[in-house]
Amino acid sequence: MPGLCLQSEQAMAMACLLLADEIAVKLFFMDEEALQIDQVKQYLQSAYEVDVAERAYQSVLNWAAKNPVRFEDLKAPDSPNKGEVWGKIDETVLVINRDVLLEYLDKNGFDYTAVSRKWNEKGYLKRTPQGKFVHNTKVYGIKSSYVKFNLPQEDDVTDENGFMQVEEQENLPFD
Incomplete structure (x- = not known):
């Protein structure tokens, strides 16, 4: 074509x-x-119309949502997490261990260097005071390198259950 x-x-x-x-x-x-x-x-959408960074961001959010136990403090009483800690999820920020994030992105065909620039442009990343994307900080007492994502907020186009609102369903030429 x-x-x-x-x-x-x-x-x-x-x-x-x-x-x-x-x-x-x-x-x-x-x-x-x-x-x-x-x-x-x-x-059909051209490769230029498909926003890889947006797909990667949504993929990371979905992955974190499917694995909430990995973002729990394993030292907390009655913690369901009996294994690895990948980071933590606050109301407005998703904090992910850099190595865990890079492994996930690589397995799913996303290039961190390419998408992180776009994520920054879209306001999805929190930067350090020095302007870096990787934060050397503690999560549940474990100091490591983490990437911090801004989470979608209530004023985003989601319903009360957190699903995205769709303006109009696209009709395909097949009956």
């Missing part, structure tokens, strides 16, 4: 849909024409 640089997962999914439509037309809907790239390309 000249002039349209797609994310590989998105391109593969659309190729599967186009192939399935072509097969369905040949086998079941012989009087119709299969979908063409020109008909569906408006629903």
Whole structure:
């Protein structure tokens, strides 16, 4: 597709849909024409439109939300955390051990150096007084290198359950 640089997962999914439509037309809907790239390309996003830093930030937030026990003080009475401490979650800040964050990002195909600059531009990171992204601080008495994220607040576009509000559902050309 000249002039349209797609994310590989998105391109593969659309190729599967186009192939399935072509097969369905040949086998079941012989009087119709299969979908063409020109008909569906408006629903695809270019690589420039896909915000990798935003996806990485949302991925980190989801990962922390799925693993809340790793952000608990293991020395606290009745603590559910019996293993590693990855950081802590306050009302407005998510603090993550730098090495744990780098490992997670790497496993999920995100480059920390690239996304951290964008995160900073978007106001997602807290910087040290020296302007660094990595804070040498203590979390539950353990001194290490941590990255501090600003968490979305109540005035963000979320409902009372914390889900993002969607203005309008996009309609696809498939019925």
